[in-house]
Amino acid sequence: MLRTIKRLITIDQAMKIINKKNHTLYSKKELGQIQLLLPVILLVTVFSLAPLLRGIYLGFTDYRLGDPISFNGIENYIQLFNDEYFWKSFKIGMVWTFIVTALQVSLGLGLALLLNTKIRFVSFYTILILIPWATPPIIRGILWRQMYEPNTGAVNILLSDAGLISAPINWLTSFEYVIPAVIVAGIWGEISKAAIFLLAGLQTIPNDLYEAGKIDGAGIWDQFWRITLPVLKPVLAAIVSLTFMWNFNTFGIIWVLTQGGPGGLTRLPMLAAYEEGFRYGYIGYAAAIGNVMVIILSVMLFMYIRVQLRERNES
Amino acid sequence: MKRSTVIFLSLFIAGALVFWAVRKNDVQQKSGLRFVSLAWQERAIATNKSIVNEWNAAHPDMQVEYIQGTWDSAHDYLVTAFETGDVPDIFHYESSIIIDYAMRGYLTDLSPYISVEMKKDILDVAWATVTRPNGEVGGVPFLIESLVVLYNKSLLEKEGIVPPTRQHPWTWDDLRTAAQTLTKDTNGDGVIDQYGAGIGLRNSANIIMNTSISFGGSFFKKDGDHFVVKVNDEEKKLLQTIVDMLYKDKSVAPASIGETGAGMIPGFFSGRYAMLVGIGSWGRQQLVENAPKDFRWGVMPLLKAQTQTYGASTQTLSVPKKSKRAKEAMMFIDFILSSKNTARLALNDWMIPARKSCLSMPEFNDTLGGWDITCSSVATLGVGSWVGAPGYVEWKSRVANPVLQELFAGRISVEDAANRIEHESNNVLSRYKKRGEVW
Secondary structure, three states: OHHHHHHHHHHHHHHHHHHOOOOOOOOHHHHHHHHHHHHHHHHHHHHHHHHHHHHHHHOOEOOOOOOOOOEOOOHHHHHHHOOHHHHHHHHHHHHHHHHHHHHHHHHHHHHHHHHHOOOOOHHHHHHHHHHHHHOOHHHHHHHHHHHOOOOOOHHHHHHHHOOOOOOOOOOOOOOOOHHHHHHHHHHHHHHHHHHHHHHHHHHOOOHHHHHHHHHOOOOHHHHHHHHHHHHHHHHHHHHHHHHHHHHHOOOHHHHHHOOOOOOOOOOOHHHHHHHHHHHOOOHHHHHHHHHHHHHHHHHHHHHHHHHHHHHHHHO | OOHHHHHHHHHHHHHHHHHHHHHHHHHHHHHOEEEEEOOOOHHHHHHHHHHHHHHHHHOOOOOEEEEEOOHHHHHHHHHHHHHHOOOOOEEEEEHHHHHHHHHOOOEOOOHHHOOHHHHHHEOHHHHHOOEOOOOOEOOEEEEEEOEEEEEEHHHHHHOOOOOOOOOOOOEHHHHHHHHHHHOEOOOOOOOOOEEEEEEOOOOOHHHHHHHHHHHOOOOEEEEOOEEEEOOOHHHHHHHHHHHHHHHOOOOEOHHHHHOOHHHHHHHHHOOOEEEEEEEEOOHHHHHHHHOOOOOOEEEEOOOEOOOOOEEOEEEEEEOEOOOOOHHHHHHHHHHHOOHHHHHHHHHHHOOEEOEHHHHOOHHHHOOHHHHHHHHHHHHHEEOOOOOOOOOHHHHHHHHHHHHHHHHHOOOOOHHHHHHHHHHHHHHHHHHHHHOOOOO
16 A cells, blocks of 8 residues: 555656646656656556556446446445445454554554663564564464464463463454454564664654753653653654554454454454455455545545644644 | 667567466466366375376376365455466366356356266256256266264263164254263363264354255245245254254353364364264264274264255366366366266265265265265255355355354344344345346
8 A cells, every 4th residue: 555655656756757848848858767767657557556546446336256347436335335244344443453553552662662771682682573573464364373273272272271261262263252362463463563663763862861851850751751752753653653554454364363253253344345356256346445445544644644744844 | 778769678578578478378278278176185185186197198188287276265266267367177166156156157058068977977966056047057066065963982872872873863852862961071070071062163054054954944035036035933943953052951062163164073083072063074084084093983864853855065077168178178077077086086085976876886885984874865965945046155154154153152142143144135135136146
């Protein structure tokens, strides 16, 4: 998603260069620039722009796999508005996104603060916490699926050895435990991302501020609330927005863990769109879900950029 | 470099790439027939491969390439293949899904290619699972999926329970009574450690649908050209029986709720439940290969409700419409599904062969491995009213499985489940009605 937007921006810049003096012939320099951009424009058009535009267009058709495509205006969106499955999964998606984002960022902040202290082997720990993030979501899902396996999984064995449970729990198919179980699996891999971003932010805070604070009698909490957090705010805003979008679009790990079950309890919006498109073949409708999600995410992106700009203007 | 040179070069590279991709595809298409098999049990895979090798030895000019598929990803793979045209020439799948593919125009109608011998020898009930009302045949059925009840001989003997015979099958009440007797706290610590039965209920729609016929139920009722889903007393009775065994009698292991049939097998080995109800007959292979040495087991005849009629579904071989060599593909199907080879495939996958000539072979009437009892269920196989109903595949995964999961997890009552199934079915089926898809 983000990459697509970035590419779009590149195209936008390219178009500006092309259109700058469109009432006269291009100058020699500009022609040279166009030539240099041509390979990129070609690739972006073929592999990003065209599929994107086609995806948007399909959202306004009744295309079902195997059938011819015909335009049906906003019919998909009317259907979507009344689709209890989609709204149920949207609600689940929101709960998931808020909880997972909050936990990822707050735990990531904790980790970043720890790594920012003068403990030994910091670089070793940093590499260690990067490993889960470097693991693809599908692999993370498979790992956690094995951990949650009712009879042979590590989670049940640990809990029953500790005497906490008497019978094995089937974490991924139980209505009571599945949401906490997937949330734990979901935050595990992504804490590192938040931690690394925030650590970079923390390292830019000059030590003078803390020393000045100490002279004024600020304790550790005061330092955190009045120095660390305010200075870190732009980085926090960025990481929260990015993580939010990321989590809203989660697919891989949940697909591997539960396929949206039990009873559709973990069917996030992306899974709903996938099922519509590939399981049931309603490509047009799935594309419409995609379009709606892009709009929702664009609103979030807009808010994120606004916060960013405001912060920059203030400082 | 001149501008025109740059443009020309980029276009040339792009063109060359496209040409190369198309060409590569073409070469692949010419080199041989591609056969995607979903066999997953070790011996079934080996049998498939050796039949392919035998074909290749006899047909040097028409080689078949064996491609291993998996049940989990088969649907995604096939739909992508149908849409792009990069299709296998022969693929293995199951009746309820291929009839949906046939409806969507993805498959070659095999009816003109099927030999008289094959047509006659394969059971009518098996053909019924793959034939559309206009006579179009979506695939050749070769294995029949049937549900069996497996039991632990030692545990039944210990309680003095005599297992049923073909002449005197158990009713569901008999099963319930036996399950209650077999549910025990063997070590006296106040916790039940041996349950009467285990049933893999994770995605139970298949089991429930096929079993409901014996209760006189059908879920899908004809309403003119279309279908409506009704959950009447007959359908409710089956659901209520399982719920009662889970929560009233507490004779079905709670592990059943989120587990698949295959996932229930290890617990069956370790004696956590004395009977494994509603598992596919292929489960017997797992017993033969993986059970502890002293583990003694048997197969029960189908449980009797009103009748002993269960819905049939079959495993099939089909040819995509976009395959350019339907005739050659059918020649291969004739070979791999000959009477002799069907018997090999069935024996090694521990499933019922769809050919009458196979069913009369001694291997399939042996008491060893429960073949006689398993294959005897063929006599009472029926065809569900939902077979080929537009939207059935979507209905099963969107409505039936999730609602049944909630029901068996004890979150809703049978009455709630019935209402939800009926209500949500309307949403799904109306999509197909709107598109004018009729059976």
